[in-house]
Amino acid sequence: MPSRVLEVRCKNCGEIVFKYLKIGKGRLWHCWKGRIIEDHSVREGNIVKCPCGNAIGKDEGKWIKLKPFSVWY
């Protein structure tokens, strides 16, 4: 399986929210916590946000489910 490090950036401000080890092809729907290399996100309960305030996903335990169109990579 191919793997690469993605810079997951906030669509609002362009800053890196996660550096993430992506394994396999296809779109990124959720980020497994064990594969997050750098985490710059902030939390509000189980809501995951960029420091700028843009909500990018939801913490669902083992992974963070990304909100569609909130990030680019």
Ligand SMILES: [Zn+2]
């Ligand atoms: Zn942002």
